[in-house]
Amino acid sequence: xxxxxxxxxxxxxxxxxxxxxxxxxxxxxxxxxxxxxxxxxxxxxxxxxxxxxxxxxxxxxxxxxxxxxxxxxxxxxxxxxxxxxxxxxxxxxxxxxxxxxxxxxxxxxxxxxxxxxxxxxxxxxxxxxxxxxxxxxxxx
Numbered sequence: 001x002x003x004x005x006x007x008x009x010x011x012x013x014x015x016x017x018x019x020x021x022x023x024x025x026x027x028x029x030x031x032x033x034x035x036x037x038x039x040x041x042x043x044x045x046x047x048x049x050x051x052x053x054x055x056x057x058x059x060x061x062x063x064x065x066x067x068x069x070x071x072x073x074x075x076x077x078x079x080x081x082x083x084x085x086x087x088x089x090x091x092x093x094x095x096x097x098x099x100x101x102x103x104x105x106x107x108x109x110x111x112x113x114x115x116x117x118x119x120x121x122x123x124x125x126x127x128x129x130x131x132x133x134x135x136x137x138x139x140x
Contacts, residue, residue, distance in 0.1 A: 019043075020067040024124060025089040028052065037128055039063050047131050055135045066127055068094055073123055074116040075101055076109055088124060
C-alpha cells in the first residue's frame with residue numbers, strides 16, 4: 001500500500017511539472033521546405049532551429065514564460081487559409097493546455113483581426129530572433 005501511494009505521488013508531481021513545448025513552422029521561400037523553430041522546456045529549454053542555417057542547444061528556462069505568453073495573445077479568427085497562403089503554423093503545449101493555429105498573409109485580415117494578426121506576427125518574429133541570438137551567443 002505504501003509503495004502504491006508513493007508511486008502515485010511521484011506520478012502526480014511529475015505530471016504537474018510537465019514543461020512547455022512550442023513549434024513554429026513557416027515556408028522558406030522560394031522552396032516548399034518548412035523552417036521550424038522548436039522550444040522544449042523541462043528543467044532547461046532545448047531550442048532547435050531547422051532552417052538553411054540550422055542551430056540547436058540548451059538555455060535557461062526564460063523561454064518557458066515566452067511560450068506561456070502565447071495564450072494571452074489575441075489570436076486572429078481562424079479563417080479558411082489555403083495551404084499556399086499559410087505564413088505560420090503554431091503549436092504550443094503547456095501541460096494539458098494546447099493551442100494550434102495558422103496565420104495567413106496580412107491581406108486576409110481586416111480591422112480588429114488585422115490588429116491581432118500584427119500582434120501575433122511581431123511576437124513570433126521577436127521570439128525567433130531571441131532564439132537565434134541565444135543559440136549563437138551560446139556557441140561563442
